[in-house]
Amino acid sequence: MIDIGANLTDKSFRDDIGDVVGRAVKEGIEYIVVTGTNESASHLAATIASQFPNRLAFTAGVHPHHADDVADDWLDTIVELTRRGAVAIGETGLDYFRNFSTRTNQRSVFQAQLELAATLELPVFVHDRDSNGEVLDMLQQYAATDVVVHCFTGDGDLLDAYLDIGCSIGITGWICDPRRGMELAKIVNRIPDDRLMLETDSPYLMPKNISPKPKTRRNEPMNLAYVRQKVADARNQSESHIDVVTTNNAKRFFQLEEITQITNE
16 A cells, blocks of 8 residues: 555654554555645655655645745745655645635645646646635646646546546545545545545544544554545455555556665665
8 A cells, every 4th residue: 555645744743753654564555655735844754755765755845725925935945855856746736615825826836836847747746625626727727747636525526527637536534434525435436446546644534434443633644544445345346456556556656666766776
């Protein structure tokens, strides 16, 4: 298994990151992609990944929540981090649910990152929450490389639209929620095998199918198996099949095999 989206830069992981990675490996996680969400978090993601070069990779980008706060040279910072080995641009996109940044700035920062990804020929790790189709529209206009829509929580029409333009889809513990994830569980079988990926979005979205219920509210990569289990059930496929296809997809999308080869040389 590969966890394509874990926020291991979160302060809740500050004191036990080694144990977190160790537990994930014990549960069969081959690789964890640590997501960058602003300039400083992306730097931290790169630093954490460098400590576990055979297990962790990282993305570099600015989440829509932080679009109002970017420095004048923020794009230069992201470019610098790609030279340190970032496997994707992002997390980037639009979030009209929280609106922590103005929509104008969100769109501007998102467009800039899509154009940067095209220039650098890197895939894009995309966030879409309640954008009412604007993320889709901007991808159609500006995305020239592979895209994964991370933590998909939309309806069937939006899923079909993303699939129609060639996007991959990341599924989190949202699907394990018997209330909020009900619709996603019904439509996840529409995702072709070669476009499906799994993620925890740690420390958020603890899978609700964990039994017994964990004592902590902090989700972590070792819990990806519960997402796999629910996805397999919903798609009427075996867990081993989900494991193989999602692992292969993540390795191809993020070019993780190449990173492993470079690390081992």
